[in-house]
Amino acid sequence: MAAASWAVSSLFSAPPAQRLGAFAFSRWRMLFASVILWSLALAGGGWRDLDAAAVGLLGLSGLIGIFIGDTALFACMNRLGPRRSGVLFATHAVFSAFLARLFLGEVIRGWALAGSASLVGGVMLAVLWGKREDESHGWEQTRGRLVVGVLLGLVAALCQSVATLMLKPLMATGLDAISASAVRMSLALSAHGVLLASGWAGARAKAPLRAKDALLTFLSAAVAMVLGMTLILYAMRHGQAGLVAIFSSLTPVLLLPLLWAVYRRRPAVGAWFGASLAVAGTALIFLA
Numbered sequence: 001m002a003a004a005s006w007a008v009s010s011l012f013s014a015p016p017a018q019r020l021g022a023f024a025f026s027r028w029r030m031l032f033a034s035v036i037l038w039s040l041a042l043a044g045g046g047w048r049d050l051d052a053a054a055v056g057l058l059g060l061s062g063l064i065g066i067f068i069g070d071t072a073l074f075a076c077m078n079r080l081g082p083r084r085s086g087v088l089f090a091t092h093a094v095f096s097a098f099l100a101r102l103f104l105g106e107v108i109r110g111w112a113l114a115g116s117a118s119l120v121g122g123v124m125l126a127v128l129w130g131k132r133e134d135e136s137h138g139w140e141q142t143r144g145r146l147v148v149g150v151l152l153g154l155v156a157a158l159c160q161s162v163a164t165l166m167l168k169p170l171m172a173t174g175l176d177a178i179s180a181s182a183v184r185m186s187l188a189l190s191a192h193g194v195l196l197a198s199g200w201a202g203a204r205a206k207a208p209l210r211a212k213d214a215l216l217t218f219l220s221a222a223v224a225m226v227l228g229m230t231l232i233l234y235a236m237r238h239g240q241a242g243l244v245a246i247f248s249s250l251t252p253v254l255l256l257p258l259l260w261a262v263y264r265r266r267p268a269v270g271a272w273f274g275a276s277l278a279v280a281g282t283a284l285i286f287l288a
Contacts, residue, residue: 002231003247007254009224011262016213016220022074024205025217027196030066030189032218033225037182040226046176055183057170062184065163067191073156079149086127086252088153093120095161096245104168106240115284116246122277127252129270161245167233168241177233185225243285253278 017025041047076085097116100106108116171177196203209217235244253275256267267275 002228002235003250004254005223005228005231006248006251007258009220009228010251010255011258012216012220012223016216019207019213020209020217021202021204021206022078023071023192023195023203024209026070026074027189027192027203028209028214028217029221029225030185030192032221034182034185034189036222036226037178037185037230041176041179041182044176044178046179047182049174049176050179050183054170054175054180057166058180058183059187061163061167062186062188063191064159064166066184066188069156069159069163070188072152072159076149076152076156079152080146084128085149085153085156087124088150089157089160090120090123090127090249090252091154092157092160093123093246093249095158096165097242099161099165100168100240100242100245104165104241106242108240108242111284111287112243115281115287116243117281118284119246119278119281120249122274122279122281123249123252124274125277126256126267126271126274129268129274164232164236164245165241168236171233171236174237177230177237180233181226181230184229246285247282250278250282 013025013029016028020028073085073089076088080088093116097108101108167180171180192203232244232248235247256271256275259265260267
């Protein structure tokens, strides 16, 4: 469900992100998400479970995963485009499985291991082979040094893994997921505010926020950052951290039918093959 939320939100995100710029769009999206999350947390009373230690860990997770990770991912997308950056970011599932084994003692065995490999490999192939022969877009070009773009993509994936896994022990205590998401979002938003206040030109908005931009950004925040990220934290409470990360990497595959339905863009043959592998891998994990 979290992966599906992120796939749906990408349809809302593209227009305002292109018009406002990556940093301004992220800042507005985090602001809307923080308002929604804190409203829910205050109404539900889950904020009472927060203590100084939990807030510190959640804040660190937000800085690593949302602020640094998202910034690195946007920088990677600017250099390599969304398709190739998507392949690199999908490696967060591999990082998560390895780190969960190393630090949490979680081991994926048997059919679950085979299914995980099929799922992650299928996602990567669906994105890597997702370009049709008749498509030629500026996003397919490499801007700057290729190695820098690759490193940025891997940094984004690693930050996503670390930020999520470090919350597994905390979420296992029964901490309210909505309040936890609110703290993470607020600290990441604060870091973005500091970056803007520093005077760095890249953090400024490319255009003023229009009503349509605000609506689409609000919808993106509600679906991706409020619903999607909160679902991930709930999943961390009940399941293996490595498998949670692997399932969450399905977003690019779930996006394929959405793009076809909304933009009438039929996926390439390679994308179908990769998606089939991902679906087969998911089935193997459920059957394990």
